[in-house]
Amino acid sequence: MRDFDQLIAELARDPPGVKPASHPYMLSLKLIGVAGLYLAALLGVSGARPDWTQAVTQPLFVAEIVLLVLVFMTATLSATLLSFPDGFQRRSTIFAPAWVFALFLVVIALAWQADSPPAALPKHDIECTICIVLLAILPALWTLYGMRKLATTQVHWAGGIAMLSAFSVGALWLRLEEANDSMMHVVEWHYLPMLAFGLVGLWLGGRLLKW
């Protein structure tokens, strides 16, 4: 017991007064804001898809983009909450990306069904995945860096959700930049890799978010 008294005395000597971390809603807003600026800058450089005026008249395309934005926002919020040991005691909000992603899959399924006869496949394929990966590196880095300053107790989930958030930024940019209506291509080379990197994040979280 003397060991514990000594340890407690040492810990209490280390100034206990610390600046509490910002509220997770504020932290998420910051991350979402920075990602929004990043996306706007990317689109400013690359330009939006040439047929965007026509694309925004298609309800399924609009629903897909809106849900992708929501996947990104809820995943960012969830990753931030998961960075607190107790998930900031907001269990239902942590699971929000699952519901939004399920809805997103329904819209993708509907868009796939509506893509009949299927639109012509573009000539490229893996180039899209490479673009998404390259553009997601920065958001992934700043999200994981921010999370490392906190103290997650769900390292794998936190890593997975953080990667889903980062890769949804890349996927969003590509969907707004590339004039492409082939759902088969979009699913195969945009969204499946996005999901796959979310799974890689489960492993990465175990490596990078330990404290």
Add this chain to the structure above:
Amino acid sequence: MSDSADLEDLMRRSLQGDASAYAALLKETTRLLRPFLARRISMEHEVDDVLQEILISIHKARHTHDGKRPYKPWMYAIARFRLHDHLRVHYADQLRQAEDIVGLEDILHGDVTEPGLNYESISGEVIKLPEKQAAIVRLIHQEGYTAREVAVKLGMTESAVKVAAHRAYKVLRQKLER
């Protein structure tokens, strides 16, 4: 003191720099966590080790508590996290040790017709080990003591005995497989 509101109050005061409130909070945390860990870990010295780890983790993560939300779920989340870490390492260590023993026994008893392969035949290698490792291997494999009994006999912790035995097996296996 065990009242939850008191814990939140102590945490709030701690975050404002009140060292005595912080010490009281950590003492109360220790009191709450000891039975929680004792139900999940059988070795008392391991309970102490994990409890100390948890206290240090709570200290490192204190900026993630704002003093407004309940303290106990936050504290238990950290405690479970460190407990799982400990159990993961503990079971991995046990598995590795079991594999080492099986490996060594395979070598010792692999060929009963070969008179050179028994404990006595490797005692020459065993004595070349560092003194403590040699004593541990001798006590376990010649005299039949368990790791816990060896720990008591040599005044070491059980985990230290296991680690030393693991290192000894590794060296012996390399030498015997040549």
